[in-house]
Amino acid sequence: MPTDPPAAAVPRPLKLAAAVVAAEGLVLVVLGIAEAFTIQSSRLFLGLTTTVFFILYGAGLGLVARGLSRASTWSRGPAVFAQLIQLLVAYSFWGASTKAVSVALALAAIGVLVGIFQKASTEALADDPTKDHPVL
Numbered sequence: 001m002p003t004d005p006p007a008a009a010v011p012r013p014l015k016l017a018a019a020v021v022a023a024e025g026l027v028l029v030v031l032g033i034a035e036a037f038t039i040q041s042s043r044l045f046l047g048l049t050t051t052v053f054f055i056l057y058g059a060g061l062g063l064v065a066r067g068l069s070r071a072s073t074w075s076r077g078p079a080v081f082a083q084l085i086q087l088l089v090a091y092s093f094w095g096a097s098t099k100a101v102s103v104a105l106a107l108a109a110i111g112v113l114v115g116i117f118q119k120a121s122t123e124a125l126a127d128d129p130t131k132d133h134p135v136l
Helices: 010-036 043-069 072-092 099-116 118-124
Strands: none
Touching: 010 043, 010 072, 010 099, 010 118, 043 072, 072 099, 099 118
Protein backbone atom coordinates (compact mmCIF):
# COMPACT_ATOMS: atom_id res chain seq x y z
CA MET A 1 0.00 0.00 0.00
CA PRO A 2 1.46 3.40 -0.99
CA THR A 3 2.32 5.81 1.78
CA ASP A 4 1.72 9.53 2.08
CA PRO A 5 4.29 11.77 0.41
CA PRO A 6 6.44 13.77 2.77
CA ALA A 7 5.06 17.22 3.55
CA ALA A 8 7.96 18.80 1.67
CA ALA A 9 6.89 16.96 -1.52
CA VAL A 10 3.65 18.95 -1.67
CA PRO A 11 4.40 22.41 -3.11
CA ARG A 12 3.25 25.52 -1.25
CA PRO A 13 0.81 26.70 -3.99
CA LEU A 14 -0.90 23.31 -3.84
CA LYS A 15 -1.11 23.48 -0.05
CA LEU A 16 -2.68 26.95 -0.31
CA ALA A 17 -5.14 25.73 -2.93
CA ALA A 18 -6.06 22.82 -0.66
CA ALA A 19 -6.63 25.20 2.24
CA VAL A 20 -8.95 27.40 0.18
CA VAL A 21 -10.90 24.37 -1.10
CA ALA A 22 -11.20 23.12 2.49
CA ALA A 23 -12.51 26.54 3.56
CA GLU A 24 -15.05 26.48 0.72
CA GLY A 25 -16.19 23.04 1.85
CA LEU A 26 -16.53 24.20 5.44
CA VAL A 27 -18.59 27.22 4.39
CA LEU A 28 -20.92 24.98 2.39
CA VAL A 29 -21.41 22.61 5.32
CA VAL A 30 -22.17 25.56 7.62
CA LEU A 31 -24.63 26.96 5.06
CA GLY A 32 -26.28 23.55 4.83
CA ILE A 33 -26.68 23.37 8.59
CA ALA A 34 -28.02 26.93 8.68
CA GLU A 35 -30.49 26.02 5.93
CA ALA A 36 -31.67 23.06 8.00
CA PHE A 37 -32.64 25.42 10.83
CA THR A 38 -34.67 27.65 8.51
CA ILE A 39 -36.76 24.96 6.79
CA GLN A 40 -40.44 25.87 6.75
CA SER A 41 -43.34 23.49 6.20
CA SER A 42 -44.42 25.40 3.10
CA ARG A 43 -41.10 24.62 1.42
CA LEU A 44 -40.09 21.42 3.16
CA PHE A 45 -38.80 19.51 0.12
CA LEU A 46 -36.81 22.48 -1.21
CA GLY A 47 -35.27 23.07 2.22
CA LEU A 48 -34.32 19.43 2.70
CA THR A 49 -32.78 19.02 -0.74
CA THR A 50 -30.85 22.28 -0.38
CA THR A 51 -29.57 21.20 3.02
CA VAL A 52 -28.49 17.77 1.77
CA PHE A 53 -26.86 19.25 -1.35
CA PHE A 54 -24.84 21.84 0.56
CA ILE A 55 -23.66 19.35 3.17
CA LEU A 56 -22.71 16.67 0.62
CA TYR A 57 -21.02 19.16 -1.70
CA GLY A 58 -19.09 20.64 1.24
CA ALA A 59 -18.02 17.18 2.39
CA GLY A 60 -16.95 16.36 -1.16
CA LEU A 61 -14.85 19.51 -1.29
CA GLY A 62 -13.31 18.46 2.01
CA LEU A 63 -12.22 15.17 0.48
CA VAL A 64 -10.86 16.98 -2.58
CA ALA A 65 -8.93 19.35 -0.31
CA ARG A 66 -7.48 16.36 1.52
CA GLY A 67 -6.44 14.88 -1.81
CA LEU A 68 -4.81 18.12 -2.90
CA SER A 69 -2.94 18.43 0.38
CA ARG A 70 -1.56 14.91 -0.19
CA ALA A 71 -0.78 15.63 -3.89
CA SER A 72 -3.17 12.87 -5.00
CA THR A 73 -3.56 12.83 -8.76
CA TRP A 74 -7.31 12.20 -8.68
CA SER A 75 -8.03 15.44 -6.80
CA ARG A 76 -7.03 17.84 -9.59
CA GLY A 77 -10.07 17.20 -11.81
CA PRO A 78 -12.78 17.67 -9.18
CA ALA A 79 -10.97 20.73 -7.79
CA VAL A 80 -10.75 22.41 -11.18
CA PHE A 81 -14.37 21.54 -11.99
CA ALA A 82 -15.61 22.95 -8.67
CA GLN A 83 -13.69 26.19 -9.20
CA LEU A 84 -15.05 26.62 -12.73
CA ILE A 85 -18.56 26.17 -11.36
CA GLN A 86 -17.74 28.69 -8.64
CA LEU A 87 -16.64 31.22 -11.27
CA LEU A 88 -20.04 30.84 -12.94
CA VAL A 89 -21.77 31.30 -9.60
CA ALA A 90 -19.67 34.41 -8.98
CA TYR A 91 -20.76 35.78 -12.35
CA SER A 92 -24.41 35.15 -11.46
CA PHE A 93 -23.97 37.12 -8.20
CA TRP A 94 -22.58 40.17 -10.01
CA GLY A 95 -24.98 42.96 -9.09
CA ALA A 96 -25.41 45.98 -6.91
CA SER A 97 -25.97 44.40 -3.50
CA THR A 98 -24.09 41.13 -4.07
CA LYS A 99 -21.00 42.44 -5.82
CA ALA A 100 -18.77 41.76 -2.77
CA VAL A 101 -19.91 38.11 -2.66
CA SER A 102 -19.21 37.81 -6.37
CA VAL A 103 -15.71 39.22 -6.00
CA ALA A 104 -14.92 36.94 -3.02
CA LEU A 105 -16.11 33.83 -4.89
CA ALA A 106 -14.18 34.76 -8.02
CA LEU A 107 -10.95 35.56 -6.16
CA ALA A 108 -11.09 32.28 -4.24
CA ALA A 109 -11.72 30.27 -7.42
CA ILE A 110 -8.99 32.04 -9.37
CA GLY A 111 -6.57 31.60 -6.47
CA VAL A 112 -7.23 27.86 -6.35
CA LEU A 113 -6.86 27.51 -10.11
CA VAL A 114 -3.59 29.44 -10.10
CA GLY A 115 -2.30 27.28 -7.24
CA ILE A 116 -3.25 24.06 -8.99
CA PHE A 117 -1.76 25.08 -12.34
CA GLN A 118 1.58 26.29 -10.98
CA LYS A 119 4.42 24.28 -12.49
CA ALA A 120 5.42 22.72 -9.16
CA SER A 121 1.80 21.76 -8.43
CA THR A 122 1.32 20.29 -11.89
CA GLU A 123 4.45 18.19 -11.43
CA ALA A 124 3.33 17.05 -7.98
CA LEU A 125 -0.07 16.06 -9.40
CA ALA A 126 1.38 14.32 -12.46
CA ASP A 127 -0.23 10.97 -13.16
CA ASP A 128 1.98 8.39 -11.49
CA PRO A 129 0.00 5.34 -10.32
CA THR A 130 2.82 4.23 -8.04
CA LYS A 131 2.55 7.36 -5.87
CA ASP A 132 -1.22 7.73 -5.80
CA HIS A 133 -3.08 6.58 -2.71
CA PRO A 134 -6.70 6.22 -1.59
CA VAL A 135 -8.72 9.11 -0.23
CA LEU A 136 -9.14 7.86 3.32
